[in-house]
Amino acid sequence: MTVIRRVxxxxxxxxxxxxxxxxxxxxxxxxxxxxxxxxxTSVRTLADPSAAHWLGTDYLGRDTFSRLLDGSRVSVLGxxxxxxxxxxxxxxxxxxxxxxxxxxxWVTLRLTDTLVALPFLLFxxxxxxxxGNGxxxxxxxxxxxxxxxxxxxxxxxxxxxxRSPYVEAAIVSGASLxxxxxxxxxxxxxxxxxVALAQTIGTGFVIVSSLTFLGIGVQPPEPTWGGLLASxxxxxxxxxxxxxxxxxxxxxxxxxxxLLADAVRDVSGEAGRAxxxxxxxxxxxxxxxxxxxxxGAR
Amino acid sequence: MSxxxxxDKPSSALEISDLDVHYGPRRRRRxxxxxxxxxxxxxxxxxxxxETGSGKSTLARTVLGLVPATAGSIVVGGEDVTTYGRRRWRxxxxxxxxxxxxxxPLRSLDPDLTVEESLSxxxxxxxxxxxxxxxxxxxxxxxVRLTEELLGRLxxxxxxxxxxxxxxxxxxxxxxxxxxxxxxxxxxxxANRVQILEILKNLRADGVALxxxxxxxxxxxxxxxxxxxxxxxELVETGTAHDIVTNPQHPYTRLLLGSAPxxxxxxxxxxxxxxxxALLHA
Numbered sequence: 001m002t003v004i005r006r007v008x009x010x011x012x013x014x015x016x017x018x019x020x021x022x023x024x025x026x027x028x029x030x031x032x033x034x035x036x037x038x039x040x041t042s043v044r045t046l047a048d049p050s051a052a053h054w055l056g057t058d059y060l061g062r063d064t065f066s067r068l069l070d071g072s073r074v075s076v077l078g079x080x081x082x083x084x085x086x087x088x089x090x091x092x093x094x095x096x097x098x099x100x101x102x103x104x105x106w107v108t109l110r111l112t113d114t115l116v117a118l119p120f121l122l123f124x125x126x127x128x129x130x131x132g133n134g135x136x137x138x139x140x141x142x143x144x145x146x147x148x149x150x151x152x153x154x155x156x157x158x159x160x161x162x163r164s165p166y167v168e169a170a171i172v173s174g175a176s177l178x179x180x181x182x183x184x185x186x187x188x189x190x191x192x193x194x195v196a197l198a199q200t201i202g203t204g205f206v207i208v209s210s211l212t213f214l215g216i217g218v219q220p221p222e223p224t225w226g227g228l229l230a231s232x233x234x235x236x237x238x239x240x241x242x243x244x245x246x247x248x249x250x251x252x253x254x255x256x257x258x259l260l261a262d263a264v265r266d267v268s269g270e271a272g273r274a275x276x277x278x279x280x281x282x283x284x285x286x287x288x289x290x291x292x293x294x295x296g297a298r
Numbered sequence: 299m300s301x302x303x304x305x306d307k308p309s310s311a312l313e314i315s316d317l318d319v320h321y322g323p324r325r326r327r328r329x330x331x332x333x334x335x336x337x338x339x340x341x342x343x344x345x346x347x348x349e350t351g352s353g354k355s356t357l358a359r360t361v362l363g364l365v366p367a368t369a370g371s372i373v374v375g376g377e378d379v380t381t382y383g384r385r386r387w388r389x390x391x392x393x394x395x396x397x398x399x400x401x402x403p404l405r406s407l408d409p410d411l412t413v414e415e416s417l418s419x420x421x422x423x424x425x426x427x428x429x430x431x432x433x434x435x436x437x438x439x440x441x442v443r444l445t446e447e448l449l450g451r452l453x454x455x456x457x458x459x460x461x462x463x464x465x466x467x468x469x470x471x472x473x474x475x476x477x478x479x480x481x482x483x484x485x486x487x488x489a490n491r492v493q494i495l496e497i498l499k500n501l502r503a504d505g506v507a508l509x510x511x512x513x514x515x516x517x518x519x520x521x522x523x524x525x526x527x528x529x530x531x532e533l534v535e536t537g538t539a540h541d542i543v544t545n546p547q548h549p550y551t552r553l554l555l556g557s558a559p560x561x562x563x564x565x566x567x568x569x570x571x572x573x574x575x576a577l578l579h580a
Contacts, residue, residue, distance in 0.1 A: 165406035166416075169468070172362050173420035174392030183419070187410045268410075 003190065006267035013263035019256035023076060023249075030072035036063040038070035039221050046238045055245050059235055062221075064228070068245055071223035076253070078139050078217070078224070079204025083197050085143020090150025091193055095185060097151075098158045099177055112148045120145055121214070128216050138217030142207050146200055153196045157189040191265035198261035202254035225250050310373070311476045311507030312338040312361065312396070317370035319353075319360050319531075330356045331531045334370070340475065343498070343508040345522030345539065347515050347554065353531040354511045355401070358478045362398050363387040375475045392424045394472020401480040403461035407453040413464050414449035420472045434471060442467040442497055459490030466497060477501065478509040483517050495521050515554050519543050527551045529578075549577045 007013035036053075042061035049056045055064040093108045127141045161167060161184065170180050205226050211217040212227045220227070225246045232242040319331040331353045338344050348354045359365040361372055363382060371380045375395045382390065390396075397420075400406035407416050414435060421431040436446060442463040453461055462482065469477055482498070483491040498521060502508060512518045518525065518539075525542040527535040527550060535548040546552045553574040 165400040165402060166408040168364060169398070169400060169406050170419060170423070171364065172391060172398050173394075173423050173468075173472070174388050174390075175419070175423045176388065179423060183411075184408055 003187075003264060003267065007260070007263045010263050010267060012259050013267070016256045016260035016263060019252060020260065023072075023253050023256065026069070026072045027076035028073070030069040034063075034066035034069040036066040038062060038066040038223055046235060048239075056239060056242065058228075058231060058242075060221075064242065064245065067223040067228060068225070068249070071225055071228060072249070074135060074218055074222065075205060075208055075225040078135060078208040079201050081136070081139035082143045082146060082204040082207060083200040085140050086146040086150050086200055087193065087197060089144050090147030090152075091154040091189070094151040094154030095158045095181060095189060097155055098162045099180075108151070112151045115145060116148050118145065124211065124216060125214075133216060133219070135217045138211050139204075139208070142204075142211070146203070149196055149200070150193065153192045154189055157192050158185055161185060161188050187268055191268040194261040194264040195258075198254075198257035201257045202250075205250045205253070309339070310337045311340045311342075311375060312336070312509070313371075313373040314357075314361065315371045315373075317357070317360065317372065318368040319356055319365060320368045321356075329531055331360070334528075334531075334533050336526055336533065336536070338476065338507045338509060340507050341502055341505045342524070343502050343510065343522045345515075345518035345525040346509055346511045346528060347513070347518060347525055348528035349513055349554075352528045354513075354528055355480055356531075357528070358398060358480060358509070358511060361476075361478065362396060363391075394420060394424070394474050396476040396478070397469035397472060397474040399462075399465050399469050399477070399479040399482060402485075403458070403465040404453060406465055407461065407468075409453055412450055412452055413444075413456070416453070416464065417449075417468050417471060420468060424472070435467075438467050438471050441470060441500070443493060457490075459486055459493065462486060462490065462494055463497070466494070470501070474506065476507045476509070478511065480511045481513070482510060484512060484514060491517070515543075527554070549574045553578065 008017065040062065042057065044053075044057050045059055045061040047053055047057040047061070053063050053065065055068065058064055058067070090112075093104075097105045097108045123145060124138065124141050128137055131137045131141075167180055167184055170184060175183070208218065208224050208226050210226070212220065212224055212230075218224050218227065228246040229243050229250065232239065232246065235242065314334055314336045317331055317334040318329065321328050321330050334353075334357060336344070336346075336357075346354050346357065356365060360367050361374065363379065367380055371378055373379070374390070377390065377395075379387070379390060407413075411419075414432070417435045417438075418428070418431040421434060422428065426434070435449070439446060439449075444460065444463055444467060448456065448460060448464075453464070456464065462485075466479070466482070469479075479498070483494050486494060498508060498510070510518050510522060515525070519542070520539075522539045524536065525539050526533050527542070527548060529548070529550040535542065535546065535551050537547075542551060543555065546555055553571060556571050556574070
């Protein structure tokens with residue numbers, strides 16, 4: 001909770017949270033807000049923007065704006081699912097690998113090596129063939145395949161502090177593993193994990209669309225941001241501006257995620273606390289200068 | 299001789315018998331401690347002296363359960379802890395019977411936690427309510443000569459002496475019966491050194507058994523009742539501080555005493571030190 005309060009004390013943190021809140025709203029309400037049926041085709045193919053079609057129509061005459069809104073939920077949830085699966089499957093064993101003995105460490109390290117060595121698409125196709133095709137299965141598989149990044153990041157950050165005297169001091173005080181993780185490790189592991197999470201959310205959009213292209217996960221004609229971008233790119237000669245809208249949405253979301261990750265990194269740790277204190281002090285001084293009459297400012 | 303349940307009045311706060319400790323995997327096993335026996339009575343101060351790598355910190359870490367013993371026994375506050383598993387160790391630690399002040403106070407305090415958060419940790423871990431912990435911390439501040447205004451600071455914003463006193467205060471909040479301090483004054487200036495030694499004297503008067511680990515005989519001789527000299531993992535000499543300083547028996551102890559840096563070392567002293575070194579390496 002402290003981290004959230006500190007992030008919100010930074011301007012960049014507030015901007016990131018505001019943008020991501022808008023994206024979340026879009027994901028929640030997008031399909032309801034779509035003015036037209038996103039799957040309905042018409043003879044007005046590749047039409048320019050107009051009052052009826054704000055962003056024009058695609059090569060099958062479907063309303064692009066409606067497809068963009070309708071596709072927001074599956075795109076955002078899909079990439080979130082990838083990132084959160086990777087976080088849970090990767091970071092938790094990564095932190096525990098330092099604490100739960102050599103056998104656990106060895107097994108998790110070898111599993112991670114195996115996952116890195118697996119060819120991504122082949123593995124995804126094989127698992128989908130076993131579990132059945134669906135967006136949830138596809139995203140879970142992708143999350144597992146991305147998890148080595150989180151395993152490595154979490155393990156490296158944990159290793160750096162696990163043998164430090166202050167963690168040993170906590171052990172000597174009788175602290176449990178849960179306490180040590182919550183009290184000492186979390187603040188050190190969170191910043192690099194936040195950066196990895198932001199990066200993975202960005203990659204998630206691309207992965208959702210790549211899998212859609214192969215017929216895995218989201219099935220055509222259901223729209224996704226990545227899918228729209230891919231199909232618009234095929235008609236660049238007719239509508240050179242068309243990829244701008246889905247590209248802008250993906251870009252803004254990834255940018256906001258990165259901004260948030262940077263803010264989390266900036267406010268974490270000793271330096272972060274000092275940074276937030278300095279900002280608060282500056283704001284406090286400005287407030288005082290505003291409320292104090294000009295003659296009594298000194 | 300020893301039991302697993304705490305007796306009402308243990309005659310010794312800490313009793314180490316024939317302790318062996320090994321490091322490393324089986325093929326490259328290295329012996330860190332060999333047949334170490336040491337007893338510390340309540341209210342007694344024992345100085346553990348030895349050069350770097352002699353096994354001083356390993357001995358302390360074994361007493362705290364951070365390093366497993368290969369052979370021998372350790373009895374802390376009347377409890378034989380030698381065969382304790384992780385769970386029983388945690389239960390013992392939460393009672394705060396034995397506490398440790400780490401060598402480097404800056405690194406032994408979490409840089410992200412305020413002084414108050416660090417001091418309250420041993421109490422919160424035991425399930426003491428936050429408000430009660432805050433009160434108990436404040437009661438201990440006076441004991442280590444710290445003021446309440448420091449509670450909100452981070453370790454990085456404290457002086458070396460203040461950090462060391464915070465580290466001592468953290469060890470004291472659980473009212474330990476045995477307190478092990480690793481090089482408590484070696485990194486401090488003389489004013490802070492005196493302050494820490496004064497605090498330790500008061501603790502001794504309160505009946506706390508103190509083990510002062512140091513590589514410098516001079517910094518411990520003035521406060522310790524007894525001194526144990528550790529050399530290459532073995533206790534080579536144990537005696538009262540007075541006896542060790544005035545009548546050292548082992549060549550290594552004599553070498554330690556003769557190694558105090560001086561600008562006017564006579565050739566005869568140098569020759570004696572060389573002879574002692576030759577004797578040790580023989």
